[in-house]
Amino acid sequence: DTEVTQTPKHLVMGMTNKKSLKCEQHMGHRAMYWYKQKAKKPPELMFVYSYEKLSINESVPSRFSPECPNSSLLNLHLHALQPEDSALYLCASSQGSAPGQGGELFFGEGSRLTVL
């Protein structure tokens, strides 16, 4: 069982909807991440929240917005998405300030998003 919990596991939404993906980690890690993965492609980094600082992949459109209520929670707010945003959204956490510094990434099981 993973110690990174993502909800919901599946989400179907229209292009005008507002929804959120939630992620919680139970390992006391200091960094959390959102990745997007399309079918048969590797994961792509969207956001990193580490030590109360948010880092953004500049290619991510503004219809995705992260929120970090506390160090163990990272939400992803979705608004006015497009069908091409349909993908598996993966949350991850790491112990240190970055992977490779005693902080490998541990992933949740993902949230499968379908935009109609």
Place this chain on the structure above:
Amino acid sequence: EDQVTQSPEALRLQEGESSSLNCSYTVSGLRGLFWYRQDPGKGPEFLFTLYSAGEEKEKERLKATLTKKESFLHITAPKPEDSATYLCAVQADRSNDYKLSFGAGTTVTVRA
């Protein structure tokens, strides 16, 4: 720009038939190289971290090795439950850079 190339793209093995997966990388100073296993529709499962050339890690039927240009994931006497996509990722030794650069993966199918 960091680059990671995995080969082969797909690998079909008979149960017990050992083989190796390759991960070639180009990075300006390696902080760490990571191997993950991913089952369909699931998140990647962490397997190994390698930090420097010559390092080796083992877990059950899997062994990962690292040189200055590539990493190998050896699967010894695989079983059907080893069927998965294996992802390699690197992180560069740059300050405030959290990005993992992933390869496209190798999909391994082990037949009984």
